[in-house]
Amino acid sequence: MRPIELSERLGRWSSGRGPLYVLLAARMRRLIDDGELPPGALLPPDRALAGALAVGRTTVVAAYELLRSEGRITRRQGSGTRVAGVPSGAAVEDAPVDPIFLDSLESHDDGVLLAICAAPEDPPPHVAEAYARIVPELGRITGDIGYYPYGVPVLREAVARRYAEYGVPTVPEQILVSNGGQQALSLLAHTLLSPGDQVLVEAPTYPGALEAFREGAAVLRGLPVGLEGFEAAVRERRPALAYVIPTYHNPTGSVLSPLARQRLARAAAAADVPLIEDEVPADLGFPGEPRLKPLAAYSDAVISVGSLSKSIWGGLRIGWVRGPAPLITRLARVRAVHDLGGNVPAQLAAAHLVTQLDDLSLAHDLETRHNHLHALLAEHLPTWHVPPVRGGQSLWARLPHGDGNSFAQSALRQGLAILPGAGLDVTGAADPYLRLHFRARPPDLTEAVTRLTTTWSTYRPPTTRVHPRPAIAI
Structure with missing residues (x-):
């Protein structure tokens, strides 16, 4: 993308309170999250964008670094700065799962089990x-x-x-x-x-x-x-x-x-x-x-x-x-x-x-569903580390190898939408994790584990890290 083109898309990004690099990062964040800067898009070099915006190079560098720390962009010597989502040289169909919560909140009849939103399925x-x-x-x-x-x-x-x-x-x-x-x-x-x-x-x-x-x-x-x-x-x-x-x-x-x-x-x-x-x-x-x-x-x-x-x-x-x-x-x-x-x-x-x-007697039903899911995971995926809990709505599962983003991408091909841990952790330490909720009905939990097991049997971690787009999930 040419510097002048990005400058035009940014519009009046510098209006507001706060350091310039924070305001620039905030405007670019919105463009990325709204899809105006699509996954894989090549962003202008630091100096070129700084010249187009009439700001110091350090402002652009700091904004890029803030977005990189959030997982929204990648910066690699030789391949430039890109919007996260499609690794350099990767095909579009290999883009990571994007669990945007607006999609996961809607009802679907496409055979995909939605294991992203942890919430009651029916009003009592x-x-x-x-x-x-x-x-x-x-x-x-x-x-x-x-x-x-x-x-x-x-x-x-x-x-x-x-x-x-x-x-x-x-x-x-x-x-x-x-x-x-x-x-x-x-x-x-x-x-x-x-x-x-x-x-x-x-x-x-x-x-x-x-x-x-x-x-x-x-x-x-x-x-x-x-x-x-x-x-x-x-x-x-x-x-x-x-x-x-x-x-x-x-x-x-x-x-x-x-x-x-x-x-x-x-x-x-x-x-x-x-x-x-x-x-x-x-x-x-x-x-x-x-x-x-x-x-x-x-x-x-x-x-x-x-x-x-x-x-x-x-x-x-x-x-x-x-x-x-x-x-x-x-x-x-x-x-x-x-x-x-x-x-x-x-x-x-x-x-x-x-x-x-x-x-409202939630306790017994929650415990029953938790125990059902936990037992199935222990039986069919014994190498995963999945500590039991005494309340709440989800299990925090650590994969023995690979990362949650690429595994979630593979699971979606098996008709299962799950939430990788990377989008829940600002430090980047949750890459090997998945959030698996147990609010679904037992038959759906059973089917989810079946699809997880099928996915795991053929899963091979990518050689290039898959970067998620930040998303909301409930």
């Missing part, structure tokens, strides 16, 4: 029952235009009571209702981050959070699961934000101990670093597993994010943020710009469902 009967209960409530509404940027009061009250039950005194003014947990993360990123800000994340972690932070042009720094080494990283990086999944971590299923929770929460408070606690998987424990206190029980520096998408149904787009009242007000202002408020009937129904979360 409680959803229809809750909607039936609110019909009279809707009939009694008068003098109400229906816009609630903070969320319907009755739902804010129900969520606040639930936090209080788990040892976190909360008032409704500390709750903002969102259209799912993903919107909650996006609102927080928009409110708390400026371009170039550093964010500490676990490696690996939920990829939807990574994309939300990247949309804010943040620089992501990975730490081991549980944010091990947090205090040293704060001293070195001076982050604007940190993000952790302490209970039934996505994707590893690990649970942070009470002592580790207390230490992390208090360290964040001492460093004055806002800490986002993702509690979306917290209700997915197996029978007999205790419900641990949220991190917010130990510090006011913790901002909690919750959702009904994993415990009830993804189609019920209800999430929330718990935080200091001034932050909730800021979030509501941002949220009002986007959609003025959420779906009132859905929030009224959710107010009933929140009070029933502990009685």
